[in-house]
Amino acid sequence: MDMFYQRSKECGLKITPQRTAIYQELLKAKDHPSADIIYKRLIKKIPNISFDTVNRTLLTFSKIGIANIVEGYGQPKRYDPDMNIHHHFRCILCNNIIDFHNKDYDNIAVPEKISRQFTVMNKKVVLEGLCNKCRKR
Numbered sequence: 001m002d003m004f005y006q007r008s009k010e011c012g013l014k015i016t017p018q019r020t021a022i023y024q025e026l027l028k029a030k031d032h033p034s035a036d037i038i039y040k041r042l043i044k045k046i047p048n049i050s051f052d053t054v055n056r057t058l059l060t061f062s063k064i065g066i067a068n069i070v071e072g073y074g075q076p077k078r079y080d081p082d083m084n085i086h087h088h089f090r091c092i093l094c095n096n097i098i099d100f101h102n103k104d105y106d107n108i109a110v111p112e113k114i115s116r117q118f119t120v121m122n123k124k125v126v127l128e129g130l131c132n133k134c135r136k137r
């Protein structure tokens, strides 16, 4: 939660009970949820919260650097509260996104062609395939 309070202050974002609740819910989530999923979890606790608020707040979180948007797959945006370097395995059938850590991937070299043209700020390896559950189907 410290990062939330600190970055909100730095960015002049007012700390409201709703924003706090949305961040807490995201922080708890290990499944890289979409705004819709977060909304459905929150509505049980905060019946008057609107989807629009959740959606806008999550976007704001990504802008102030306390949440990552998981690289798009043409579906609703998925959010990741883990700002530490890590990588993803995505199941192509059920769309589960699972975190993993790997030192070699962390230190992966940027191709010269890219580094000449662009400034790379974030490197993430995404592996895709079938998760255990889907493999058994």
Ligand SMILES: [Zn+2]
Residues within 6 Å of the ligand: 091, 092, 093, 094, 095, 096, 130, 131, 132, 133, 134, 135
């Ligand atoms: Zn799966």
Ligand SMILES: [Zn+2]
Residues within 6 Å of the ligand: 032, 080, 082, 086, 087, 088, 098, 099
């Ligand atoms: Zn992740």
